[in-house]
Amino acid sequence: MNMRRLALPPSVTAWQAPLRARWQAMALRERRLVAAGGSVLALFVLWLVLVQPALSTVRAAPARLDRLDTQLQEMQRLAAEGRELRNATPLSSAQSAIALKAATDRLGERARLSVQGDRAVLTLTGVSGEQLRSWLADARNGARARPVEAQLNRVGTGYNGTLVLQLGGAGS
Numbered sequence: 001m002n003m004r005r006l007a008l009p010p011s012v013t014a015w016q017a018p019l020r021a022r023w024q025a026m027a028l029r030e031r032r033l034v035a036a037g038g039s040v041l042a043l044f045v046l047w048l049v050l051v052q053p054a055l056s057t058v059r060a061a062p063a064r065l066d067r068l069d070t071q072l073q074e075m076q077r078l079a080a081e082g083r084e085l086r087n088a089t090p091l092s093s094a095q096s097a098i099a100l101k102a103a104t105d106r107l108g109e110r111a112r113l114s115v116q117g118d119r120a121v122l123t124l125t126g127v128s129g130e131q132l133r134s135w136l137a138d139a140r141n142g143a144r145a146r147p148v149e150a151q152l153n154r155v156g157t158g159y160n161g162t163l164v165l166q167l168g169g170a171g172s
Helices: 010-025 028-087 093-105 129-141
Strands: 111-116 119-128 146-155 158-166
Touching: 093 111, 093 119, 093 129, 119 129, 119 146, 129 146, 129 158
Parallel strands: none
Antiparallel strands: 111 119, 119 158, 146 158
16 A cells, blocks of 8 residues: 655645654653643543533523423414404494503503503503513403503502503504
8 A cells, every 4th residue: 555645745744854863762661641631631621612502502492492392382472462452343433541551550550551542551650560460461461552651660569650642542
């Protein structure tokens, strides 16, 4: 078999010659130790570059899949809710105003509703986040009203401010 050596650039040959001379000067035992050390170093680099990143990805995958699955379910729920709202029978502005009034009455004296044409303004004083969330769900589902402007401030455990809503009977 005729094996030709690749011609190396002079810069590589210049630093290779002293290394070969050093290798030839070593005893067999020293060569084996250097080769073993080089193998351990190569395995360590291989671990750091290829194995460890893949292993950490595999370990993190179940938790990430759970988070993504939860996000997907939430998006599907919101999409179904959007389809349901789109297919719901439209309400007149008067019907929307009545439904908003009923939802606002549940908040008690901490909320005041003012209806002006196809818009409603809700003024809040110390309403909790859960009460506000519930009221918004009622406004969206029951009155088919959608918020178009909000100016809310967090005060203690509640919210103060105003919400402006477009009533269900108005063009969307």
